[in-house]
Amino acid sequence: MDVKIGLECHAQLLTKSKLFCPCSTDYHNAEPNTHVCATCLGLPGALPAVNRRALRYGIKIALALGCTVQPETIFYRKNYYYPDLPRGFQITQYDFPIAFSGLVRIESDGDDGGKEREIRITRVHMEEDPGRLVYKGTIDTATYALVDYNRSGMPLVEIVTEPDLKSPKEARIFLGKLRSILEYLDVFDGNLEGAMRVDANISIEGGERAEVKNISSFKGVEKALYFEITRQRNLLRRGLTVQQETRHYDEVRGITLSMRTKEFEHDYRYFPEPDLVPIRIAKYIEEVRREIPELPDEKKLRFIKRYSITREHANSLTFDIHTADFYEDVASKRDPKLSATWIADVLKGELNYRSISMREASTRISPDDFVTILTYLKTGVITDRGATEIIREMLDHGGKPEEIMEKKGLGSIGSEAIETAIEAVIKENESAVQDYHAGKKEALNFLVGQVMKHTRGRAEPKEVRTMLKEKMER
Amino acid sequence: MIRKEEIEHIGWLARLKLSEEEKELFEQQLSSILDYFAVLDELDTTDVKPTYHVIGITDVVRKDEPKEALEQSEVLRNAPKKEKGYIKSPRIL
Structure with missing residues (x-):
């Protein structure tokens, strides 16, 4: 009917x-x-x-x-x-x-x-x-x-x-x-x-x-x-x-x-x-x-064309004018695709969870703060987890990205520190290492997890995995 | 001629309680008004544009500037019943 x-x-x-x-x-x-x-x-x-x-x-x-x-x-x-x-x-x-x-x-x-x-x-x-x-x-x-x-x-x-x-x-x-x-x-x-x-x-x-x-x-x-x-x-x-x-x-x-x-x-x-x-x-x-600005439909098409982002991201970013403006500010200074992912998927998710609007949020995180976070992320200063942690902290308690990174010890650690952590994990988990050598794939995941725990999430999981494999196969 | 039910309906729309005498009085008065409109209707107005306003001016607008409002106590002065700054009214469904 x-x-x-x-x-x-x-x-x-x-x-x-x-x-x-x-x-x-x-x-x-x-x-x-x-x-x-x-x-x-x-x-x-x-x-x-x-x-x-x-x-x-x-x-x-x-x-x-x-x-x-x-x-x-x-x-x-x-x-x-x-x-x-x-x-x-x-x-x-x-x-x-x-x-x-x-x-x-x-x-x-x-x-x-x-x-x-x-x-x-x-x-x-x-x-x-x-x-x-x-x-x-x-x-x-x-x-x-x-x-x-x-x-x-x-x-x-x-x-x-x-x-x-x-x-x-x-x-x-x-x-x-x-x-x-x-x-x-x-x-x-x-x-x-x-x-x-x-x-x-x-x-x-x-x-x-x-x-x-x-x-x-x-x-x-x-x-x-x-x-x-x-x-x-x-x-x-x-x-x-x-x-x-x-x-x-x-x-x-x-x-x-x-x-x-x-x-x-x-x-x-x-x-x-x-x-x-x-x-x-x-x-x-x-x-x-003459006072009518670019409207959502036009903006969406322009974002897709200009920043080569997906239709889904463009939809999500242009729905609200404040989000669209925020994105454009960030995208003009940092990798537009990375910006799209971090604003449409991560930031918007955190805002929904807290029921706050983008207009409100931009008084706590400015586009420049966001650029800083993405820069840290791209240059390996922080991990994905660290970036998310900084965004959450800024929304809940305010502060600046660099302060929060310092205070919470979120900075990624260098390869040497990862190596130390890996050595410790291998020593502590002999049976898991044996399982790995016996061909059990899950054992590797377990060991990666242990290293992440040791480093409190400050290592890049991909890097940990490669280094672990190399170490065990040597 | 206007019917009594119409008088009652108009009374209800205005939320007025009308006595039987009043209904009869208004029936006569409103009927004579309507009769006069019947006279006006005889005029041929095919080439006359409808009048929406009797004074010939247009475009009266004001600037969007807020001004001071009345004091709440002033606002409530005319209200027969009030509660916590509100005007009390019967519930109407």
Whole structure:
């Protein structure tokens, strides 16, 4: 049975002030209701005024997604009552959004391998974020809600896709790609809590579509969609019908719940916002277009061509702009292939393990520190293990590569010291040496291990192996 | 003419509790408004562009500069119920 998924992605823009008022957007970690004014509280008589930077960011996103930016854009009121919406309406866009019809390419690693897929973008529009509701317990067990309007009026861009996604996994990959593009544009930070929120329309062949609201994390999307597909499949299997409805995703329990809503599209009574005038955005287009940097797809191809690295490494290094910049800095000073391996495989692995972003990590390890580590490695001053050890120490406790090497005694030891260690190991392990001479291959591995232990990992295993063999066969 | 169920639905959308007398009153008032629109509809507007805004200005935007917000105590002054800096509201599903 074919699954069709379309997404409505809401991304908070990195402006300094809100969309329609000059309140600061720096409210994360702030006390509730401290970043609000008459406008974002919906007090009578307060007038909205459009933030020009937010508009430009919206246009930048639309252009990066290959959309056609419209000559003129108009804001609308969408009327509904909910405690997080202080005016009783949300200022959003309707039939004159900033842009229509774009395209995002994703690499879907389905069962049939890395296949390139095109996901069509229906439209891009701007709107204000509502406030935030906090419940004690969950939404259906709490007796009341607490409202914080700090988020009210935050600039959002809404990106709507056609129902081109075929699985929850594809939806996750798409969102990852979207995040990557938005971060390249420097208009969005996916690490901020609630920076991206998604509503998903999902249907299975032969059923109506359901809309799942309130998906607020990248991981949540895949989980919410799997749950919803299973729910719809079970209904269809039992010969029941899937009803067209709006469902709420409960992140804590990982399930979707019917919202039993009585409101429909025509009940929103959209009409042009009388307090805001039409804006001719055509004049921004060329200027904004020049601000668009090299995007992930182009960068990936350039890395493969210029640095002769694998597609996998190029993918891994270009996903996040900070990682890509870090790599390029290192690769321009040291062996690009070695740099790719050590950043894509080792450094990224250590970052994932610690759940820290590359942006954060680069305050602890600079590209120049990394160049130093790779230089030590290439000239045999340290071993692979020593290099990994230095990276870990820098991430966990800070410091400089040379200090750590000194302090922890990570420097590789010379051939003479290795020879001494080998002699000692041969003396201590006579039976293993005999086994080796009797043709037991594992005995050699054991002996190499013993030498590594003796040298506390400061010898190159390959060199130890060669030297051991020579010594025993003499 | 507007039906009573429509009045009730509009009332619900605005979260207003309407008495029977009010429903009857609004039925008459809204009906007469709609009747007037029927008069307006008689005008031939085929060659007239839709009006999205009545004043002829465009392109009013402001710079992205943050300004001081209200004090939390000021913000909460109008709230009938509050808790730890939040405004308390009924739970709505």
